[in-house]
Amino acid sequence: MTLDQLQLGKRARVIKVHGGRGLRRNLTQMGIHPGDIVYLTQGGAFSGPVVIEVNGSKIALGRGVARKVLIDPL
């Protein structure tokens, strides 16, 4: 399952980030690593971006980005 499919208010563990080095690096910098627990706080309208809480910070991710984050729902 990927992050864009996670339901509002649910938690999940990040397994892996698909995609290029740039994307992986950008996500890591923002504090999203494999093994981290994310919490979906907002799902955008019209299948827009999502907002997750991870390691104490809130981060907005575009749908396309969220689709590349493989997760394991908790």
Added chain:
Amino acid sequence: MIRIALVGQPNSGKSTIFNHLVGYKAKTSNLPGTTVEYLKSETLIGGKHAEVVDLPGIYSLTSLDQAEAQARNFLLDGQIDAVLNVVDASLLSRSLELTIQLTEMQIPIVVCLNMQDEAKRKGITINTEKLAECLGVPVFSAVASRGVGVKEAVEHAMEVAHAKPRVPFSTYSNDVEKVIGELVKELSCGLAQQIGLAPRLLAIKLLDGDPYFAEQARRNSFELYQRTEQLKDSLGKIRGSSAEDILSAERHNLAMELFEGVATVGRPTVGLRDKLDTLLMHRVLGYVFFVAIMYIFFIVVFRVGSMIEAPVMNLFDRSIDMLAQVIPNHGFAFFAVKGIIQGMAGAIGIVFPYLVPFLVGLAVLEDVGYLPRAGYLMDIFMHKIGLHGKSVIPFILGYGCSVPAVMATRILDSKRARFITAALAIMVPCVARTAIIFGLVGYFLGAHWAFLLYVINILVIAIIGKILTKLSPQVTPGLILEIPSYKVPSIRVVLAKVWLRVREFIILAWPLLIGGSLVLSLLEYARWDYYLNLAFRPVTWALGLPLALGVTLIFGVLRKELSLIMLFQALGTTQVAAVLSAGQIMTFTLFVMFYIPCVATIAVLARELGRGKTALVIGATTTIALVVALLARGIAAMIA
């Protein structure tokens, strides 16, 4: 002189500390070729002279994005004596990854643990002494917004800048350290010496796949390059991942270990601020609030502005009447003095009243933390025009001034996105054009007409964006944007931001506005304005505007407000509504909103995009201005 750099992740409070240190009246200078401008200022710290440099916020030193690479280069060869690493205590675990990278640079460092109050709210308690012990560098707590603890941290940075203690680095796992060791051996007497970098730091940078240093290595010797690749491969094979990922995971683990060792996480206090986002970022209500916030913002700016505009303009009008009684109203002296008075009237009476409340409002929205939320809400629309939410930041800055908006496109990763964003962002009405919209349309036709212009502006930008994406289709990179916690804006910070812009306006714009007005008045006296107007007649004729407005459009390129100030002069009255119809006012304003960007914007566009593309942008915006204004004329004619 001692040079101290403030380094930290975005929103960690560097600028607050910077302003606290240099006392707002900072003699700031912009180093060329930078994103958000490096602010430098000299100040006294503990009785000694020092130069403090405020670097733009960076998440790491390994990034591929231009702004972060620049900050890294600045740290490496900027002759920095000490780094004051500003850390958002509420985001300690993530921030420590940058701290670890900074210690690898072997520059004396002091950690300033900022926003302890916010950390407490999130239920995080940090043992500062233990953190200092684990990192092996001094750590100070601070609440920069209230000025608490800043002095101690900076004074200590001065001390380490003098004493230059060895900075201990963190050790990675054995297998990683072994590879680093191998590479260090290769580098010690070669490349590392040549570029004057600690071998260990260079080794880590090469393993990190830093494109800049990889290129250096390749140019130095192909064997070294090959050897690096070989070592990266061998490391990758052991762990079944890429060297970059391994290092990043290692740093993350180190940071997490540190964090767990020094911090305890308790129950966060859930307050109003946390609940606010369920409304303001709601999938439907969020947009309602967005429009409402923007609407209120503009209405307040307009109300405050027009309250001041009317009496001030009256005053200047009367002084010109009085002038005509004192000196003959055909002479050179009359025209010269009239030009100056009208220039001052425009600058003080029209531009200023709207500029100040606008800047205050923008600074408050910025400080509260609403702008990234607007970016989140707008992401979906940005995708529709081939951009993503990060492009929202240049757009929002564009409402202030097009120059920083164009510079901010550096945060975007592709050339295409930068071009499209810059080209679109300069069409966003800046403060100068806002003054025209409010001072002319708002004042004479009513606030709702002014608001309508903003809506039209957004629609036009969206249409142009759509066309540009059709011409150059590409999958847009996704949005990754941090949403910081809401903060109560500090009056001091807001006023400092406003003052910085207002000062710039007084120093740079006033002379231009008053000088331009004087020149026009003298042109009138010599009756040369007729020829200038004639040159612009094709445009004014097509738009159904009086001949006299040609000259205002020419001067508007110097500084957009000039168009408005000269309008009064060209028409010979401040009672515009008496000479121009509502349709004409709308047509004129729409044309001014879009046509040729001002000289400052042209200069920055040429620097950022190159001359060819800048010429293209100028041509395109002028065409757009003509089309939109012609449409407005047509619609106005139909209604009438």
